Each structure stands twice: as C-alpha cells, then as structure tokens.
Amino acid sequence: MSSDPLLSVRGLKKHYPITEGVLKKEVGRVKAVDGISFDVESGETLGLVGESGCGKSTAATSLLRLEDPTDGDIVFDGEDITEFDDTRLKSFRRRAQMMFQDPSSSFDPRMSVGESVAEPLEIHGMRDRSRRRRIVENLLERVGLSASDFDRYPHEFSGGQKQRIALARALVLNPDIIVADEPVSALDVSIQAEIISLMRDLQDEFDLAIVFISHDLGVVREVCDRVAVMYLGEIVEVADTETLFTDPQHPYTRALLSSIPTPDPTRRNEQIELTGDVPSPSNPPSGCRFHTRCPEVIPPAEFDLDQDEWRHVLDLRLRVDSGLDVEDVRSFLVAEGVANDTEAVPDDAVKRELRREFDIPETLSDAAAETVLSEGLDALVSGDHDHARRTLDEAFSTVCERDAPALETSERGSTAACHLVDESVTVESPVSDD
C-alpha cells in the first residue's frame, strides 16, 4: 500500500445517545460505529460488508460528514475533514459523492432528468446553461442512456435506468470518490449485472475510488478490490477480495460467507450455523463482540470438550448470567404435558429440558466439565441462582470474553481481529476446524 492513500479513516466512531424523559438525560449509547480504521487508495473499490446493525451505513454517512462523527479522524487527500468549516466542507463534497439504494427517492419527480443531473453543477457555480446541458448529455450517453433523455422525467424510467441516472449525477462534478450504499440491491438480478459492469467501466474511465456498502456478498465479490467485514460497529477483518473469499481468517467472516446460498444444489447444508441473534449495539458483549455467537470460541484449557459441546455449554452459561428463570422451564413442561402444575414437575425433567434446549448431551465428554455442569444445574433447579452462576462462570470462561482481540495482520496479508489469529494468545485446547 502506498504511503499516501486518498482517504484514511482512523478510529471513527458514531454513537447515538439514548435519552429519557423531558430533560433528555442520556441513559445509554448506541455504538453504531465504534472505532473503525481503514484506507482507500485512489481508483480502488473498498467493500464495507456486514449484516443489519453492523454500522456500515452509519460509517458511510459519517465518512462524508453527512452526520458528524463522535470521534476519529477522516483524512482526505492529506487534510482532516472532521476539522473543516462549512466552506471547506462544500468543496470537499464536490470531490466526494454519495449514491443510495433507492434511486427514486433521490430525484425530484417534477424536474427533468437532465436538470436533476445538472443540479450539482449549478450549486457549485456553473452559470452557463448550455454548457451544463452539454456536460450532462455527454454523461447520459456514457452511462448508457441517450442525450435525448435529458428532457424526460424520472417516472418514465425503469429502476435500472434510474440508477444509471443516479450514477451520472454522482459523476457530474468529476469526483475522486463515491460512497455507494447498496446501489444495486433494489434491482433485479438481470439488471443488476449491467449496472455492476457499468460501474466498473466508469471507475476505470474516471479513476474513481469507491466505498461500496453492501449486504450482498456476491455483488461485493464482483465489484470490490478489498473488503472490510463489520460486526457490531467494528471491523473484524480486512483483506483483498479474493483472499477474503477463498481464505477467510475471522470466524465471523467464515460463517457469513458460508451462509450465502450457492446456486448449486449439490452443496446444500454446508453452512456454518450461527445460533442466536446479533446483540444490541447499545450493550455490546465484552471482549470479542462475536463471542456470544462464535462457533470457534476458545474453550478453557482445563477441559477437553468437543467444540460444539463447548459452544452450547457457554450458551447456557451466558443465559444463566442474563437471568434464566427455571420457573419458565417448569411451565413449559406443564404445557408439554409432563405434569399438571409447575410444583409437580420433577427436578430431573427440568435439568433434562435445559440440556435439550441448549443442545447439551446427557453427559459431557469431559468428566470434570460434567461435574461442574451438574453442580450448576442442581443449584439452578434448587433455586440457588447465585451459586449456579458462580459455579458456571468460574469454570466455563473464555479468553474471548475477557480480552478484545486486536486487528493483526497475518502472513497471508489479511488482517483479522480474533484470538485465534493473534499469535500472542496461546490456544492450548484443540479447536475443531469445522
């Protein structure tokens, strides 16, 4: 990577306060973007991917200061735009454009397409009307429309054509960078492919850098040179596109890639299943934010558990921590017809049900671990929640929960934030490689 990228983002944060009452007292913060760093070279396409709530769209708007970031530096062509006043921000925005998913919403239905595309020229001071028209007509042709479309109105165009017009508008000021948020996600696949190849051609022609935000990993693989994967406001892995897709280092990246349905029925059921939902960004998990779902979460060294078994035991433990109520289990068993009322539900049935619910076998493969688990479950059903919690917490803990892994660059050139990649953490137990 050259020493002087076009865009360099360091420690970018965007937090939204959660307020309560008329005095708007801050009671918490949604950490939508929580300290991300990356570079974009000129002419390069960087993908920002992740599932909903990972912060990728917030990162996009903060990047262009459409929203002011909470913290961090955004250095564009050598200058920190977080320090810009309004005048300098305006000239920055000539060079950095944004494109959105829904092209319809970005056009005024009463304005002709040509006027819409020419609008930025006017805002930035080009008075000569016929010159504006010439530039726009030329651009319409370059995006695959015709000069005569200048005088037509947005409703006369299909979704794919509208996205071509949106591209023309993004390009009209000859920017250095475009931040595109899901620009092809609303399009049908046979139309999407054309817009993707158009974007690639125009990028070469205009030597454009693109930050491409998408949840669609197929599109990202097609479009991007490098990809940054986000999870709960953080970047967990950055790599060249092919490296990322063929040799993902972070367990989240692996799970995400394996979840993409492939158009090949002989490869069914190959997904790595992620259990549970994404936690709330207002209260992200400690240590590695992925530890509550990670299939590869590092087990404690003293036990020799199957990776799956360990994942499920940890699920149970985390659930006990957050206040599992055994009364609910008893009433579930009543609903299932095990007994007539909760009092009559035998303790053994409750323990069996807990193992079933969390997919834990009747006896764990490691005897010592089984002893601790049984003690914990006994305490739980007898109503001694604190003891259950202490017993389980003490034995079933993981480095992934205690320490946040730093982004480390591996020999392969990818950068990932995971203790399994980080050399400084020694992993004593064998970790299965599924």
Add this chain to the structure above:
Amino acid sequence: MTDPLLSIRDLHVQFNTDEGTVRAVDGVSFDVARGETVCVVGESGSGKTVACESITKLIPMPPGEIAGGEILFDGEDLTETSEKRLEDIRGGRIAHVFQNPQSALNPVYPVGAQIVEAIRLHRDVSKEAARDRAIDLLDRVGIPEATARIDDYPHEFSGGMKQRVVIAMALAADPDLLIADEPTTALDVTIQAQILRLLRDLQDEFGMSIVFVTHDLGVVAEIADRVVVMYSGKVMETGPVYDVFEQPSHPYTKALLGCLPGQGKSMEPIGGTLPDPKNPPAGCRFHPRCPHATADCRTGDHPEPLDVGTDHEAACVYYGPGYDASVIQSDAVSESTATDGGSEGGTPADASESGGDDR
C-alpha cells in the same frame, strides 16, 4: 406425477386497470406433489407472486381477475370454490408466510394470543389446550424459552424471530400446503440460513408441501425439490432442482445463472430491459433479450413447454422439430449475447421493471 396435492392448469390472472389489462399470469401450469418443495423463481413482473397468491385468492379482486384455468387442490377446483369455504382453507389447509413478518402480526397483541387465535379458528379446542399448543409450536420453530416469550409483543422480537413466530402461526392448523413468498428476503444471510434450515426440518417433521416463491437462485438451490422458472407471466422451464441447475435448458434460465454476481467466474449481463407487463413482446417473451432468437421466436404465441428430460420441460423452440437443441445447451455462452435487445439504455421502459408483482 400421480395425484399431486396441487395442480395449476393453464392459469390466467389479469389486472384490469385504467391504463389497460395486465396479464400478470398468462397460461401457467405446474404441479406440487405431497411433501414436496416447489420453488417458483423469477424477477419482478414474472408473475410468480400473483400466481401463488391466486391459489387462495389473496389478490385484490377487482382489479384482479382469474380469467381462466384451474387450481386443483386435492381434487377441488379452488377457482370455483365459494369465498366462505376458501376462508376455511386459508390458514387451515393452506397457510401463507410472507416476506415481511410485520404484516402478518398484529402489533397490539402478544404473539401467543395471536397463535392461540389461529389455532382456535380452525380447531375446536379449549383456550388452555390452544395455549399449550402455541408454546409447543414456538418451541418447535426455535424460539428459545417459549414460555417466557409467549406473552411478548411482536416488537420485542428480532426480524428473524418474528418470522419464526409467523411460521409457528402458519403451522397452527397443521396445513397440507405452505405458500412462502420470499420469506427470507428481508432477513440477513446468517438468519436466512437459519430459517431455510428450519423450513426443511419442519417439512420433514410435518410432511407438508411447500410452494416457495423467490427471486434468488441460490435459495432455490438450497431448498427446492423442483423448480418453476417464470418470466413475464409465463413458465420458461420446470424440472427437478438437480437437473435444472446441472443442465439449465431454457436460454433465460441459463442467462439468469450466468449473470449471478460473485460466482468466481466472469459475469455475463443479460442486457435489455424486463418486458412491459402491459405490452409484452409477441412470440417468445424472452426474444428481445435472447442471444439465440430466430424468426420463429418473434411472432405468434409463446412456445409450448417441450420435454428436455425426465419431468423436465423448457418452453423454447430449440427443443422442437427442425432445431438443434445442442446450440443452446452447449456451455459456451454465445458472443452475441444481449446485442439483440441492445443495452438497457435507449427508450425509457415505462418503469416496467417495477410494475410487477413485487410489493
């Protein structure tokens, strides 16, 4: 196929609007066997959603109208059935799951109460028994600690969990047929994988048939037993999922597979626009975009479905007499791809891509 559960025969569904008649479904036939999953795949305006919503007459009528054909469900023609009886079948023997779980849930009632109501609508059981069954269903669709969640409101569930609740509700009356319209499209991919797995498991357990409507060929490969490929109100290709993916036979199916992004090989855009539903092309609906189109393709009716393998049909003239089908079956994608229809630019397409069945 012997005794299919559902047999759609030459179905025509049209919308009579001020600007003209839209023949959204224009002579569609396919069968669904018992315990089978059939994926109906297509882009906007293909008619996939309209076809599947017509089964229980969920389309608004008017402007919608079933203009011809039969929908035989367990031998009974649903196009002729009284509204009263259809009401019983809807949510009873035929259940629906939609893209947006919000639309199926009432925000002001706890989810449990809604499932209980769905159960009691179709079964004569006590409130207590229905509640027990609701808890059981929530547990089976993978809602953790069902008893603790049953009295929660829809907004207290994540998108994926809401879709699980909706599936539980759909299962309330033990349906024979589940019609799922893009049920995972609004979900994140890791959650989509969970829901697809859930549907497969539930089908094994309950043995119902599933009609799964989707635009995503990846999802089709993941879940279908058989595939129906639709385009512009017509069926282009049908067949067992393995055959359709291994030997895609219709030029549209091939083109659709060829333009999928991110498959690690070069992507071939199809070119052209989706047809205008109010004014579809004559002849083969795909001819303006088809690299193989001949004079025969440009006039007359859409080609008849022709056998290309066991239980595998394609509606393309190349499988008829006087044509050499190997031309379109060969894997080499023709150089002339997409020149016929020109680029998508040029004349405005009257927003035809969005004027379809995707709401």
